[in-house]
Amino acid sequence: MVSSGNNYKDKVSQLISWGHWFSFFNIIAAMLLGTRYIAHSEWPASLLGQLYLLTSWVGHFGFLVFGFYILILFPASFIIPSQRLMRLFAVLVATIGLTALLLDTHAYESLELHLSPLVWDLLLSGERTELNARWQYLFITVPVIFLLQLVLSEWLWRKLRKLTRKHVGVPIATVFGICFISSHLMYIWADANLYRPITAQRSNFPLSYPMTAKTFMEKHGLLDREEYTERLNAQGIEASEQLRYPLEKMAFDDPGTGKNLLVVMIDGLRSDMVEADTMPYLSAFASQNLNFENHYSSSNENTAGIFGLFYGLPSSYINSARSSNTKPLVVSTLEKRGYQFGLFGSDDLLQDPIYTEAIFSGLPLEAMAGIAQDTEVVESWANWLEARDSDKPWFSYIELNSVQNFEEGGDYTPRFEPSLGSNNISGQDTNLILKNSYRNAAYFIDEQLIQIFDQLVQQDALDDTIVIITANHGTEFNETGSNSWGANSNYSQYQLKVPLVIHWPGSVSSVSDRLTSHLDIAPTLMEALLNTTTPASAYSSGSSLFTGSSKRRWILAGNERDIVMIQPTSTTVIDQYGNYLVYDQDYKRLDAAKPKLSTLMQAMHEMKRFHQAH
Template identity: 35%
Template sequence: MIERKKEMSRDRVSRLVSWGHWFAFFNGFLAMIIGVRYIETIGAPDSWIGWGYLIISTLGHFSFLAFIVYLVVLFPITLILPYSKILRGLAAVAATISLCILLYDTIIYDDYGLHLSPFVFDIAWADLNALLQGTSYIVTPLGLIILELTAANYLWKRIESIRKSNYGYKVVIFIGCCFVSSHLIHIWADAADIQEITRLDDAYPLSYPATARSFMESHGIEKSQTNTAEHHIQSSLNYPIAPLQCQTSHHPNMLVIAIDGFRADLLDQNTMPFLHQYAQQNHYFNQHLSGGNVHRSGMFSLLYSLQGSYINANDLNYRSPVLTQQLKQQGYALAHFAPQMALSHPLAIYQDFESHLQDTDSGIAAADIKAIETFTQWQLQQNAAWFALINLQSPDSYDTPIGFLGIETVKPQHELKPAQKVLFNQYRQSLNFIDKQLAKLLSEIPDDTLVIITGVSGKVFTSNNDEPRSNLSPANVKVPLIINWSGNQYAKTVDYPTSHNGIVPTLMTQMLNCNNKASDYSSGESLLQPSSASWTYVGDDQVFGIYQEDEITVIDRHGKYRIYNKDYTQQLRKKISAPELIEVMREGRRFYHH
């Protein structure tokens, strides 16, 4: 009798376990349907390779997630309380909650470009009303719980016939093959840099596809070339959002001088006497921030006028800035003058320019001199209006030409280490060299030329080349901005905050007579009035800072953040400001949404 009861108990548990597997498979199928929303966000593949991988990975991933939920939640209860009515009710509730979480994740991913995590949930909670609109957040869970209860009862009543059909092991083998195959395909795609596949890496929650590096390292093989770039959402970028409406008969020459490593606090009478006086005589923005802390992100914000989170947008590998597109369309001759190293940029940022790159074998300072000389000769040969970009890089490498006498050393205003003091004064010598070059250059251009002088980034005094990449202090991002409006002296000092993202809207509206809203093609607003935003984004898509009036928040790609005071000298113990971060996230998705 006892043996009979044990046998019946084992049979009941066996039936419940079998039922649980089929119920998990059913919910994996529902999760796949919900998962279509992720594809709508990132954009469907363009090739059969992409579609093949997407189908296989979707089948494997969501089935695996459903099985994990079953294994963690339902399987232990099956052993403790092997009663079908209780288990069916609990399973329906657990499945409904899981699918609602998945649905909520699709909403957050579409709006922020991030999956749920404690950090993201904390931010999204403050934005709950905007995310959950209408009554769907009430109707959907009710509909799901009814569907789950119906499915649970249906499967339980037919579990015996399903078990006899022997389809179970075939389904397990098929799903297992999809799961393993998706990882093997991804290893190949990562090694061969097949972006049609690797761009889907972050599409699904809790997705960690195997990479060539992890696979090879686990087998003791070193990958000769590893692609360290992160793969982000690569849906089609609508840039500009609306066609540009620009028409002007006035075509002044325009000269943009962008200086790498140009700190705002050293534009003084002793270090740069010419430019200091020039700034007082023209439109000088003394609270200006670059959009980046290194050359790549600084130039990106200067010419594209987009938030740095777009820096790896796939479309920008072949789409030039709207500013240069419009200049070219209006008949401008465009040219770029810089040291050879300045062209190492993955985007189509210089696509519309005629490039004049100078050899750096004799040093960066010598290349800067040659770039200015080449520009002077070039502009004398132009018969039509021109737009020139001169990128000078001496200050960023503390370089001066051989025989340059320079200026006397001074004591730094801020406390510096001994090695930093040496770099500080060498840096001043480089700025003084640039000052003399600018004095000569600006005396030789036509009077009706619009001149913009600014920094690509600021400068921190270190010999470690990696430090500036993670340093988002004002020293590394606050740069001068001086504008001479077509030879007309306009002495005005602007004290409100501005950034590189406002330069393109200013030129588009003031010089090219574009009627579009700045938001159609830019993350910024015109420099001629205070920005309506209470924050400024600085950095790229890996590490970025949010500059506000009294604090600076630095966030890495994992969601870890640190908050500093406005001088970057003290770390504050406080929570991140949710409203501003929500605005940053939305701006980072805005050009994908239309």
């Protein structure tokens, strides 16, 4: 037994020695809990990746626990005079630490997130869900952990002299130190060389911040930043998780209706432009057909919005689709049914990999080469329509970008003044000038739509053609007061809300104000055009516009970084780390608002449901 008559120096020395051994056994406990992260994470494909996993597992948890010892218990050894009180304090700290780690492992297994403000809010929300109940059961283990820590504390104190004489402290510390340093050196190399079996493990463990040294390497000529960026963009595709799409084999009642399909994508057109003054033709056409006035794109980015429309999947699956060259079910089914394809747009369409590597992979996009103006796009489409094989149904995609590029102007007479290019715009409000130029571009597109429908009528094809007119995202003119212009800067309705007008032969004209999404278009076509009997949940995150619920609670939007839940009265934005912000309909922060646990769980599950299981 350790003598109680030691002086202050001896007491501190004993407590420090005891603290080292107490930390060591807690490192082992933390490592054992840490195996839950390994079991739930993707297993490295290479031997080097597996070696990094082993060294980072040992080094990270060794550093994490010992770091808490240095920051908390080591200083306390000098402050708390009583060894019993000090050991009780250490037991409390260790109990709290292991409980937090246990909760974190459960959060990682359930949400693939580490503890964050969002996770804590969900834990303490009081909402009655199965997940919340399971989380609260974990707190039952707290007394068990506390008792085990008390037993460990007492046993180590009794065996302290015997353990000290073994002289194994230095070798143990050396092993942990080597593992910690080597794991960071391996990550520095992997990060510079974009070696995914290692870089994919970056966020496996809590409070993990692997070291990088790109700036240092670039400064000393060891890294070419431009070449690195190119490889990084390419790896974003190669390193993506495998897509499981559809989730089950597709079944069909019959070969479908055989109707033609025309999708007109107007880049950057926001929904409030469909009104009699700005787009009189489209406004009139909408009143005579199916007009979805509360419709949202699946993203505020160009390609992500188009991806959502064709696949019916959130933007988190873009790289997976590109990596596997997986076409949308709508496109691949039309191809199998013998549809003729006519795909028209500007040169950007040829250069954008979302088309060449995913949506229209393997289909003839060369017809669009050299086309720059929307008038030429429409003319080329009209020529194709005349020359096509009239005995076969067809699918055509027309992308018009005058609205997106409104600041560049065009060969059209301005309808709204003042606008960019006006002779006298001094003293005018910049916002008004930009918005009028934008409206001029929208009016010009409206005239192009007249040409498209005139051609359909001339070819006697309108009654046999489903026409979908929409946009990939909207355009903001700082309506939110956050210095946001254009798109891809926030998730307000100005950047996400887009028109959706559908001409469906045989349908009765109607105006719908229910919440709809780009993710609904693919299920609509699969069910109502191609007559699939497979439920939409097997291949999409949306539901048919014709059969979906009129009381929808939320729809999904976002990009590869953010999950966005759009609800009738609010918008919730959640980043990849689990931090969240809630906004009202005008995109003003609601500081006290919190997402509902059950709703959030559904949304997060949907962002990963179509990825292959690890």
